[in-house]
Amino acid sequence: GWEMTLLILSIAPVLAVTGMIETAAMTGFANKDKQELKHAGKIATEAVENIRTIVSLTREKAFEQMYEEMLQTQHRNTSKKAQIIGSCYAFSHAFIYFAYAAGFRFGAYLIQAGRMTPEGMFIVFTAIAYGAMAIGETFVLAPEYSKAKSGAVHLFALLEKKPNIDSRSQEGKKPDTCEGNLEFREVSFFYPCRPDVFILRGLSLSIERGKTVAFVGSSGCGKSTSVQLLQRFYDPVQGQVLFDGVDAKELNVQWLRSQIAIVSQEPVLFNCSIAENIAYGDNSRVVPLDEIKEAANAANIHSFIESLPESLES
């Protein structure tokens, strides 16, 4: 089928270019769409998450308008794009069909003249024509390939990153008993993302077993940060946090955290039964029902739970 091949190859560059145009129009615009939809989505998510605050400030209409405005830009862009994409599509498809027409006409002539079988004509035609279009599309997608590759590098780096404090680590001491004597020894600390702002400067404090201690101070003075150091979410930049005289860094992270009960500023209930919500405090074993009830008693919520239709299973 060399004659057929020659004809198609002569129009192949055009086919390749149409493939390029079409793919470029689709992918280029899809990327831009994503950006704008992301902004609108962010407004919607924020509004839904903070609905009580928005209602209390009677800002519903304002958020609705903000969301609408975001969609307006997208709508305007889409209308504009529709014409460009449409034209590209029309141009590229028209060309493809013209090429088909020319190919088939020439193929018919070759078959009539007995220089090709119908089967051979179809094989040559499809292989070369589709091949040319695929080459065009590949050219456009080639930059995406390298982008994907560099994206994957970041992703794998993230997956392989070893956290400074690994909660799954089996290493570290697991003392049999925990007295509960705590000590901050000359602790200085800044958050890794703000190394220029020291939150704690040489905090020294010891809290003996059984004592009740309150940290009092203005908002942002570092109370929650100190508690996070006890939970070992971070390590001090200088100084030590000690449990029964042992540096927190030497203790097994899971063990350490399982010794701590915490009611945070914003307590969280997971979407499961009350019993399960209480039991997740110790996920190293299956917590028996008796212990769950005991914990509920100790927290003064047992009678409230009993008053619910399904009590602990509510």
Ligand SMILES: Nc1ncnc2c1ncn2[C@@H]1O[C@H](COP(=O)(O)OP(=O)(O)OP(=O)(O)O)[C@@H](O)[C@H]1O
């Ligand atoms: N993850 C973080 N990254 C960077 N800075 C942070 C981070 N968390 C808190 N901070 C900053 O550290 C300082 C201390 O915050 P912290 O939450 O410990 O204050 P707090 O005393 O508990 O305040 P509040 O009384 O409002 O609960 C604040 O200036 C805060 O902005």
Ligand SMILES: [Mg+2]
């Ligand atoms: Mg706080």
